[in-house]
Each structure stands twice: as C-alpha cells, then as structure tokens.
Amino acid sequence: MVALSRNVANKHAMEMLLTGDMTSADRAAEIGLVNRSVAAENVTSEVMALARKIASKSVMTLATGKSAFYAQREMSLEAAYAYASQVMVDNMLARDAEEGIDAFIQKRDPIWQDA
The missing domain is CATH 1.10.12.10 (Lyase 2-enoyl-coa Hydratase, Chain  A, domain 2)
Structure with a gap:
C-alpha cells in the first residue's frame, strides 16, 4: 500500500487495493506503475538499450x-x-x-x- 500509493494516482491505487485484482503489464504501464511493458523476448535488449543510454x-x-x-x-x-x-x-x-x-x-x- 505504501509504495503503491506513492507511485500511482490515488484512484488507481485504491482500486487495486480494494479489489485485489491482478494487473496486466500493459495496464501497469498505462497507470505509471512501471515505465514500460515489453515482450519477454525483448527484455534484455530493452534493458541494455536503456542502460547504454543512461551510461552515455x-x-x-x-x-x-x-x-x-x-x-x-x-x-x-x-x-x-x-x-x-x-x-x-x-x-x-x-x-x-x-x-x-x-x-x-x-x-x-x-x-x-x-x-
């Protein structure tokens, strides 16, 4: 609850907390819980691209x-x-x-x- 309420809008956090429903990766990205959602086979390449960009x-x-x-x-x-x-x-x-x-x-x- 603490981390969730500090990372997404209150209405999204409250819905998640009150319903207990699972949240898809796409929905998590849509509400700002994660930065982006990528296909499993692209995770390493996406992470490395982001890491290279920051390291530059x-x-x-x-x-x-x-x-x-x-x-x-x-x-x-x-x-x-x-x-x-x-x-x-x-x-x-x-x-x-x-x-x-x-x-x-x-x-x-x-x-x-x-x-």
Missing part, C-alpha cells in the same frame, strides 16, 4: 539530478522550486553543461569530464 550521460549530471530529485520531494512546493532553480543554475555552470551544449551545436557526441 555525464556522471556528475546524473548524480546531481538524482540527488536533487529525491531532495525536492521532501520540500514544500515553494521550497522545491527555489531549490531546483538553484540546482539548474549550478548545473549550467558546470563544465559538462558547456560540453553538452557544444556537442549539440557541433552535432557530435559529448566528451564528459564529470566536472
């Missing part, structure tokens, strides 16, 4: 984003916006932000410095 990003930027995501969830809305704004400013001043913008403009893969 700046480690510093990923760590900053992950930390900020969890921190802001515990704040009031006003405090969360102020905090997120400061994190975005700090992130844009990082070397990897400059590299990411340059790489995009030059239509090339970025070379991350993790700084």
